[in-house]
Amino acid sequence: MATTDEIRDIVLKYVKDEYLEDEDQEVGYETPLISGGIVDSFSMVSLKRFVENKYKVQIPEDKATPEAFDTVTRIAALVQAFLEKKA
Amino acid sequence: MAFSDAVRAGFRKDLEGLKEAGIFKVERFIHSAQAADIEVEFPAGSPPRKAINMCANNYLGLSSHPEVVKAAHAGLDSRGYGMSSVRFICGTQDIHKELEGRMTAFLGTEDTILFPSCMDANAGVFEALLNESDVMISDRLVHASIIDGIRLCKAEHDTFKHANMEHLESKLELHKDKRLKVVITDGVFSMDGDTAPLGELVALCERRGAMVFVDDSHSTGFIGKTGRGTHEKYGVVGKIDIITTTFGKALGGASGGCVSGRREIVEMCRQRARPYLFSNTIAPVVVAGVLRVLDILAGSTERRDKLEKNAAYWRKGLTEAGFVLKEGDTPIVPVMLFNAKLSQDFSRDLFEHGIYAIGFFFPVVPKGAARIRTQISAGHETRHLDKALEAFIKVGKKHGILGKTKEEIVARYGA
Structure with a gap:
C-alpha cells in the first residue's frame, strides 16, 4: 500500500500540473488550496476523480468536502483512510 | 410559527458573517435612466448625486436610446x-x-x-x-x-x-x-x-x-x-x-x-x-x-465603432497615467489594485469625484487580484472619459500607485 508521504507527493504534483496558472506560484503540502483560492470548489471534481482513479477508491460526496480537500496533506490522509478501509 | 427566534438568529449570524468577511453587497439607488450620466443615491438616504457611470454593461449606449x-x-x-x-x-x-x-x-x-x-x-x-x-x-x-x-x-x-x-x-x-x-x-x-x-x-x-x-x-x-x-x-x-x-x-x-x-x-x-x-x-x-x-x-456599425474607439482611448489614457491594466481589446478594462481594501477605498474615492465604478475582490476574482472593473460605452463622449481619467489620476496619486508595478503595489498594500 502507498505510504502517506508517497500519496502527498503524487497529489502535490497533480495539483501543480492541473491547477497552477503561473510557474512562480508556490504550493506546498500545507498550502490552502480551496480556501486559498488556488482550486475553486467547482474544479475540485478533477482532483477527486484523479485520486479515486489512481488509488482505486471511492470517496463518497459527503466525505469529499472542500475542507477535506483543502490541503495536500488532508487529501493524502483522506485517501490513506480509504485505502486502509479497503485493505 | 416556523420562522422562530432561533431560525432568525441563525440567518442574522450568517448575514453578520458576510459583513465581517467584507462580502456583504449593498445596492446603490439610481434616480435616473441608465446612461453615461446618472444620478446616484449613495449611501442610502443621501441626496442623489450626479455621476459618470463607468460600470454598466450598456456597451452600445442603447439602454435609454x-x-x-x-x-x-x-x-x-x-x-x-x-x-x-x-x-x-x-x-x-x-x-x-x-x-x-x-x-x-x-x-x-x-x-x-x-x-x-x-x-x-x-x-x-x-x-x-x-x-x-x-x-x-x-x-x-x-x-x-x-x-x-x-x-x-x-x-x-x-x-x-x-x-x-x-x-x-x-x-x-x-x-x-x-x-x-x-x-x-x-x-x-x-x-x-x-x-x-x-x-x-x-x-x-x-x-x-x-x-x-x-x-x-x-x-x-x-x-x-x-x-x-x-x-x-x-x-x-x-x-x-x-x-x-x-x-x-x-x-x-x-x-x-x-x-x-x-x-x-x-x-x-x-x-x-x-x-x-x-x-x-x-x-x-x-x-x-x-x-x-x-x-x-x-x-450601421457606427455605435460599435465608436465603442471600440472609446475603449482604446480609455485604455491608452490609463496606461499613460501609469495604472496596471489587464491586457485586452474589449470595452471591459480592469484597473488592477490587487488588494481588496484598496479596491473598495479607491471606488469610494472615485465616487467622491463623481465617478461610479465598483471594486471587485475575492471570491468574485482570484485572491490578490482585486480591481476596479471599468466598462466603456458608446454612450460615453470624450468629455466623460477625460473627466473619469482625471478622477482616476487624482485617486491614483492619493493612494500612491501611479507608475507602480504589481510587485510595488502588493509590497505596499498586501495582496
Whole structure:
C-alpha cells in the first residue's frame, strides 16, 4: 500500500500540473488550496476523480468536502483512510 | 410559527458573517435612466448625486436610446404588457418568433430560442441536451450561470485552465470515450475582458469531435467587425454549435436571453429546457425594444465603432497615467489594485469625484487580484472619459500607485 508521504507527493504534483496558472506560484503540502483560492470548489471534481482513479477508491460526496480537500496533506490522509478501509 | 427566534438568529449570524468577511453587497439607488450620466443615491438616504457611470454593461449606449424607448412604447400599445402564460400554452406572440428569426440571422446560426434571461438559458441548456454518457469541459473562468447549468446536468464535468488549449486537449483525450463532448467557454470573460481563442478552440474541437458552446453575453452587438460576437472576430461564424447570449447588456439592456445554434439543439431546448417550459418568456414591451435595437445595428456599425474607439482611448489614457491594466481589446478594462481594501477605498474615492465604478475582490476574482472593473460605452463622449481619467489620476496619486508595478503595489498594500 502507498505510504502517506508517497500519496502527498503524487497529489502535490497533480495539483501543480492541473491547477497552477503561473510557474512562480508556490504550493506546498500545507498550502490552502480551496480556501486559498488556488482550486475553486467547482474544479475540485478533477482532483477527486484523479485520486479515486489512481488509488482505486471511492470517496463518497459527503466525505469529499472542500475542507477535506483543502490541503495536500488532508487529501493524502483522506485517501490513506480509504485505502486502509479497503485493505 | 416556523420562522422562530432561533431560525432568525441563525440567518442574522450568517448575514453578520458576510459583513465581517467584507462580502456583504449593498445596492446603490439610481434616480435616473441608465446612461453615461446618472444620478446616484449613495449611501442610502443621501441626496442623489450626479455621476459618470463607468460600470454598466450598456456597451452600445442603447439602454435609454429614444428610438428604443419609442419602439417599446409602441410594443406596449400593440401587444400589451404581459402574456400570463408560458410559451407553449398561450405565451407566444408573432414578435417572439420574429425576434428568434432576427437573432438567428444576426448570429449566423440555424435557429434560436428565447429564454427569460441568459442566466436561464445557461441553466437550462445542458440538462436538455446531455446525459450520464456525456461530458462537459468548461474553462475555469466561465460565468456563474454556466456553473449552475452544469450542476443541474447529469453529464460528467471537467474543467480546463483558462484559455489553455494544451490543457483542453489533454482533457479531450481523457474523455475521448464519452458519447458527446461539449467544450464550454465565455466569448469575452467578464472580469478580465479577454476573449476566448475561438479560432484554435474550434479547430481543436473539430479534430477531437467535440461540440462548442460559447456564452457571448459580453460580446453580442459589438465584438467583430459588424458586432456579431467573438465568433465573427475569430472567423468561425457557423461553427459554434451553441451560442447563448443576453438582451440585458448591449442589446438594449432590459432583460432576456437566448440559445442560438444547431436546429436540433434549439428544438431539444424547446421540448426540454425547464426555464423555457416553466417560466414566462420575455415581455412584449422588451421584445419590441430589442427588435428596434437590431434595426439600429443592421443600419450601421457606427455605435460599435465608436465603442471600440472609446475603449482604446480609455485604455491608452490609463496606461499613460501609469495604472496596471489587464491586457485586452474589449470595452471591459480592469484597473488592477490587487488588494481588496484598496479596491473598495479607491471606488469610494472615485465616487467622491463623481465617478461610479465598483471594486471587485475575492471570491468574485482570484485572491490578490482585486480591481476596479471599468466598462466603456458608446454612450460615453470624450468629455466623460477625460473627466473619469482625471478622477482616476487624482485617486491614483492619493493612494500612491501611479507608475507602480504589481510587485510595488502588493509590497505596499498586501495582496
